Amino acid sequence: MGTALDQADSQKLTGMAEQLSQQLEQFRALGMQLDLTRGKPGTEQLDLSNALDGILQGGYHCGDGTDTRNYGGLDGITEARALFAGMLDVAPEDLLIGGNSSLTLMYQAVSFALYQGLAGEGSAWTNEPGTIKFLAPVPGYDRHFSICEQFGIDMITVDMDDNGPDMDQVEALLRQDPLIKGIWCVPRFSNPSGVTYSSEVVQRLARLPTIAGRHFRVFCDNAYSVHALDDDAPALDNIMQAFVEAGTEDALYLFGSTSKITFAGAGVAFVAMSPASLGNFKQQLAISQIGPDKVNQLRHVKFLRDSDHLKQHMRDHARLLKPRFDIVIKRLREGLGGWDIARWTEPRGGYFVSFDTLPGLAKTVIELAAGAGVALTPAGATFPYGEDPWNRNIRIAPSFPSLEDIDQAMQVFVTCVKLASVEQLLNHRQAETS
């Protein structure tokens, strides 16, 4: 990157910078307040599930007679386990249905693993002779990283490529350091890069527990498992099956939720594990609660019904989401195509576009955009400790704003990227000649 502009002389660059500054000034004068930070569903998406409240029509009982209103049922209701097992390609008995947040299930899993142990007596990570570490493929999801930070777990970054995490790096690190006890993965439509892990990556992931130290766990956040923007989007291999075939299934924690299927804050979350691991997890979980909200689980079953209906429902989401992604990509291509000053992902699903500026410019671009009324996710948010060593990655979240707002915001964004890049080049030239 960064070669096309190089051919322009300094005078031309100065002219370009002035022109771009003027454009930005014009945007600023419009007094816009646009927001591309939030990976949350738009209002029309939420409306798709408005039938949830009231769908029970007084029928609060499950097929097996369970009264969803009362206490108990740590596993979740049978109907919900059957329905959501399909979403994660697992058997219903491997699935536990929790409350409204898969992040909470992940947090609990890390907490139990650290302090109580997830494989019985003596398996707590705190028994290990040193600081526990996790591998963090980057760019990644800040809330995964926050969990590690809160528990004092060190993070080691590994690069993401078009097939998923760089497995050579991952395997080499695990061979070196048995205190690495976990890895964060978003295997389909990764946050933020949109990558779906290749078959090879899934296979190698499944063999990691044979390389790693004891009680290693793969934290697989399959948050976007059915969140394709089109029917031909790349599929993900059956992850649980890969682990079963490798004989490592006890090391897999596979999370999912309906947060971006029904209501972001009022959906249901779930986790799949091997029978042994689920038994251990439930033993710990039972101390912290009497059971999940089974009424809401039953609502979800009545509303989403079966895999076919779920698929149709996700097409309705895609119908609302895809035009938003299309505008982002269109503005990026039109504005930056051929400039060679940026790269970005063109995802087939999920909620984000991952954008890389020239090294060192992410913060500048975000500040420039903020000055013109466009809020972007803070630079570094996609890296552990909020520190992007190249200061170049920006996560663009187009789901929530209107099409018009995205269109305007992306024009501002493109202008900021160009301006920052041109000014950087000018500064380099000056530094060289002074």
Add this chain to the structure above:
Amino acid sequence: MGTALDQADSQKLTGMAEQLSQQLEQFRALGMQLDLTRGKPGTEQLDLSNALDGILQGGYHCGDGTDTRNYGGLDGITEARALFAGMLDVAPEDLLIGGNSSLTLMYQAVSFALYQGLAGEGSAWTNEPGTIKFLAPVPGYDRHFSICEQFGIDMITVDMDDNGPDMDQVEALLRQDPLIKGIWCVPRFSNPSGVTYSSEVVQRLARLPTIAGRHFRVFCDNAYSVHALDDDAPALDNIMQAFVEAGTEDALYLFGSTSKITFAGAGVAFVAMSPASLGNFKQQLAISQIGPDKVNQLRHVKFLRDSDHLKQHMRDHARLLKPRFDIVIKRLREGLGGWDIARWTEPRGGYFVSFDTLPGLAKTVIELAAGAGVALTPAGATFPYGEDPWNRNIRIAPSFPSLEDIDQAMQVFVTCVKLASVEQLLNHRQAETS
């Protein structure tokens, strides 16, 4: 206790034992399957809140425009904070509304206090030079004790009397040992004794942080704050106010929920804290979730409306619960009155009757009852580690079974208590004469 039977001679006692055994045999022959173990609402109680699902009628927004369907809102919605603040006698801004389980909020509070610290940098209990301890007034709630057990927190029991925990014991222990960092309290209609803490106990509770070591916390589980069986039941002093007046409000965690108001498994839970403590708690909580189920919070506000309506709703619960408690008390009085072989509480609210056999007989009574088809909470469940040092306390939970079932179960129970007591006395006599 245990003096009335003493006047009977051994021959008479043997005859009584035979007669009681025959009675029990007759019960056994009926093949009953009755259950007095579960402190959960009965079906008719749950039916009182059936209007919850569907009550929103498509109106998913709060008064301030918050879309309850989307992410966010760690504090809970404004309307719910206003409504439930009244239940705990606190200001709305001191209240955080969580998910479906106050037990989870307690678990989180203990976890954060231990590992991250609830008063900023360096305040984690794990920094203390030794094993952390909690005071456990007994008999108490087994799930409080389980949390301590899971986290390796030692428990020291203190006696409950008719005014609450024995505060002389509590204060003496705190003066001795600065590693005691918490005390479990159920201040109104205590589980299982039904006691409501006296004004003096509340006052002394509020001054405990001035005696205790640093970062001491009072875990006050006000689970039955509005759960009176009659309108004249003893009231509880304003707990938060007592702590504010003592200048110790940062040490109070005051929990509540609608689990026994609406749906046991699908209600909303909350916790009140001082602004400083709530700020610290939220900082930790934010790592483990993106926000609570605000849709369900809004449902609860629409359904319970205001304090007056809530009060009426609780009268409807009492109408279903009181006859159940009345049968328990009637059978105990009729069956055991004058025998001087047991004592029991006659609560004015809550969910339990606490029953003490003669020392050493709880397990025997429970086994005898089980043999006749009546399930009782395991002996020791109301004590830390499941160990009742006197083996005498039995928790009776009459909310769930039908009136007829309670009546039958209590007849069996009374027979078992008598039989066990007579046999114990006979054994003592034999031991003395041999």
